[in-house]
Amino acid sequence: MSTARRSAPRTTTPSPEAGVAATAPRVTKRGLERRDRILEVAAEMFLAHGYDGVSIDDIVKVVGGSKTNVYSHFGGKEGLFAAVVEEMCGDFLDGLQGMEATDPDPAAGLRAIGRALVAVLLEARHVAFQRLVIAESGRFPAMARAWFEAGPQRARAVIARCIAFHQQAGRLRPADPARMATRFHDMIVTNGLYQALLGTPPAAQEREAAIDEAVATLLHGHAA
Amino acid sequence: MSTARRSAPRTTTPSPEAGVAATAPRVTKRGLERRDRILEVAAEMFLAHGYDGVSIDDIVKVVGGSKTNVYSHFGGKEGLFAAVVEEMCGDFLDGLQGMEATDPDPAAGLRAIGRALVAVLLEARHVAFQRLVIAESGRFPAMARAWFEAGPQRARAVIARCIAFHQQAGRLRPADPARMATRFHDMIVTNGLYQALLGTPPAAQEREAAIDEAVATLLHGHAA
DNA sequence: AATATACCATACCGGATGGTATTAAAAGAG
DNA sequence: CTCTTTTAATACCATCCGGTATGGTATATT
Numbered sequence: 001m002s003t004a005r006r007s008a009p010r011t012t013t014p015s016p017e018a019g020v021a022a023t024a025p026r027v028t029k030r031g032l033e034r035r036d037r038i039l040e041v042a043a044e045m046f047l048a049h050g051y052d053g054v055s056i057d058d059i060v061k062v063v064g065g066s067k068t069n070v071y072s073h074f075g076g077k078e079g080l081f082a083a084v085v086e087e088m089c090g091d092f093l094d095g096l097q098g099m100e101a102t103d104p105d106p107a108a109g110l111r112a113i114g115r116a117l118v119a120v121l122l123e124a125r126h127v128a129f130q131r132l133v134i135a136e137s138g139r140f141p142a143m144a145r146a147w148f149e150a151g152p153q154r155a156r157a158v159i160a161r162c163i164a165f166h167q168q169a170g171r172l173r174p175a176d177p178a179r180m181a182t183r184f185h186d187m188i189v190t191n192g193l194y195q196a197l198l199g200t201p202p203a204a205q206e207r208e209a210a211i212d213e214a215v216a217t218l219l220h221g222h223a224a
Numbered sequence: 225m226s227t228a229r230r231s232a233p234r235t236t237t238p239s240p241e242a243g244v245a246a247t248a249p250r251v252t253k254r255g256l257e258r259r260d261r262i263l264e265v266a267a268e269m270f271l272a273h274g275y276d277g278v279s280i281d282d283i284v285k286v287v288g289g290s291k292t293n294v295y296s297h298f299g300g301k302e303g304l305f306a307a308v309v310e311e312m313c314g315d316f317l318d319g320l321q322g323m324e325a326t327d328p329d330p331a332a333g334l335r336a337i338g339r340a341l342v343a344v345l346l347e348a349r350h351v352a353f354q355r356l357v358i359a360e361s362g363r364f365p366a367m368a369r370a371w372f373e374a375g376p377q378r379a380r381a382v383i384a385r386c387i388a389f390h391q392q393a394g395r396l397r398p399a400d401p402a403r404m405a406t407r408f409h410d411m412i413v414t415n416g417l418y419q420a421l422l423g424t425p426p427a428a429q430e431r432e433a434a435i436d437e438a439v440a441t442l443l444h445g446h447a448a
Numbered sequence: 449a450a451t452a453t454a455c456c457a458t459a460c461c462g463g464a465t466g467g468t469a470t471t472a473a474a475a476g477a478g
Numbered sequence: 479c480t481c482t483t484t485t486a487a488t489a490c491c492a493t494c495c496g497g498t499a500t501g502g503t504a505t506a507t508t
Contacts, residue, residue, distance in 0.1 A: 025453085025454085026452085026453055026454070026505095026506075026507085028453095028454075028505075028506070030454085030455085030504095030505075030506095031454065031455085034454090034455080050359070050362070050363075052276035055494075055495060055496080056495085056496065056497085057494090057495080057496090064456090065455070065456060065457090066455070066456045066457055066458085067456095067457090067458095067496095067497085067498095068454095068455075068456075068457090068498090068499095069454080069455060069456075071496095071497075071498085072454080072455085076496075076497075077495095077496065077497090106447070128362075131358060131359070131361065131362060134355060134358045134359065134421060135274070135355070135358065135359030135360075136359075137355065137421050137422060137423075138274070138355060141422070141423050144421070144422050144423075145422055148418065148422055152418065170448055171447070171448055172446050172447060172448055173446050173447070173448050175446060179434075179437060180437075180441075180446060182415050182434075183411045183437060183438060183441055186410045186411050186413075186414035186415055187407045187410050187411055189410075189414075190410035190413075190414045191406050191410055194372065194376065197358060197361050197368070198361060198365070198368050198369055198372055199361075199365050199368075210403075210406075213403060213404075213407060214407060216445075217404075217407055217441060217442060217445065218441060218445060218446060219445045219446060219447040220444075220445040220447055221440075221441065221442060221443045221444040221445035222396050222397050222399060222404060222442060222443060223330070223395070223396060223397070223443040223444055224394055224395055224396055224397050252475080252476065252483095252484080254475075254476090254484085254485090258484095258485080279464075279465060279466080280465080280466065280467085281464090281465080281466090288486090289485065289486065289487090290485065290486045290487060290488080291466095291467080291468095291486095291487095291488095292468090292469095292484095292485075292486075292487090293484080293485055293486075295466095295467075295468085296484080296485085300466075300467075301465095301466065301467090
């Protein structure tokens with residue numbers, strides 16, 4: 001089912017008398033360190049080789065320690081994978097969150113957000129993450145949903161705030177900022193991400209040009 | 225490796241004296257039918273369960289016949305997969321190819337192309353195909369490249385032709401039609417495809433709205 | 449110090465996988 | 479009809495996988 005995310009990871013001892021909460025698992029510093037190290041290694045290996053491309057034994061071989069420990073922390077391979085993705089989801093866009101639109105020129109603000117966003121999304125690590133999430137979106141639908149909210153949707157929210165700011169200042173025509181943000185986000189991100197997924201990420205110059213075009217299109221269109 | 229795509233599929237008999245082309249494989253009607261049937265079944269199963277989710281035995285169990293035959297036709301699992309994807313690449317956009325822009329209103333032409341394109345790309349079969357290609361783009365880079373050319377690039381070319389037509393009529397400002405087509409294509413396709421990959425494809429009304437917005441943005445922008 | 453728990457190392461299990469070998473039946477070519 | 483090649487059926491191989499069992503060690507709480 002893959003939905004038992006936080007419920008009962010410690011499956012080794014089924015708790016003698018089920019009824020008295022059965023001794024909460026002991027949390028120690030070493031234990032958390034071990035857990036984090038497993039997550040860390042598993043993340044790198046899943047990113048590099050995909051879900052089916054990595055076995056638990058592969059991970060244990062690198063982490064050290066024993067297989068039992070992986071199972072007691074995460075319940076199994078699916079639990080480990082879910083934990084890995086959950087932790088990575090938020091990491092990429094953290095730097096974007098604080099961006100405020102203060103420049104009176106809408107083009108400048110949109111360009112700044114666009115540059116920051118594209119720079120992060122085209123990092124090799126994020127490209128691998130994107131591939132992983134899409135690849136397993138069928139097997140782990142909840143995970144895919146969570147990624148979408150923590151990734152594209154959050155980026156779009158930042159853009160939407162910028163758009164709303166300029167609308168209130170009368171520099172953009174009134175319209176749903178969230179929907180406008182979606183169009184802008186997609187113009188900026190999609191092609192570069194495709195290229196990167198294919199192994200040929202766009203050069204810096206091409207990235208800039210694409211952002212400039214998207215800004216110009218969003219603001220002025222191409223009608224004669 | 226995985227580059228010996230068309231070279232030597234018939235690997236069973238290594239040909240006694242390597243020098244006289246060693247009896248070209250006999251091509252019969254039944255043989256081709258068998259081959260096509262394998263491709264057909266393999267395509268459906270790969271789409272449904274992914275590359276690692278389907279074993280050769282699974283495929284043989286459905287197709288009938290024997291494993292040996294799969295290996296003599298395709299050389300192995302990777303060869304079979306490559307053949308499957310290669311054949312599917314072109315199928316989706318065939319209906320789009322002939323679209324000609326004759327309407328004097330640019331918005332009408334772009335909307336028509338957009339509707340046709342989105343309708344195809346959001347079909348469950350294409351969504352599964354997209355997921356499959358992205359998932360295996362790391363393991364099969366050449367396949368991913370071929371998909372990109374036969375898919376997004378071809379769709380963009382159709383859009384670009386429409387744009388160029390209206391530019392020459394003076395209804396759109398001069399600019400690189402291919403690059404404009406990329407922005408428009410990405411605005412139209414990306415979000416809907418994401419939603420579909422997550423299992424919640426957009427309703428018809430939402431699809432229409434997104435296309436209309438993209439057309440309006442491309443033509444007029446949102447500046448006050 | 450004693451006890452409970454987390455961790456380590458390793459062996460093991462049932463099952464599945466890609467791929468090969470062998471032998472027999474079917475079908476095309478002359 | 480005969481000979482050659484393709485297809486079928488099946489058994490087989492080596493390997494790997496997720497997961498469990500076991501038995502012993504480190505660590506933290508009491």
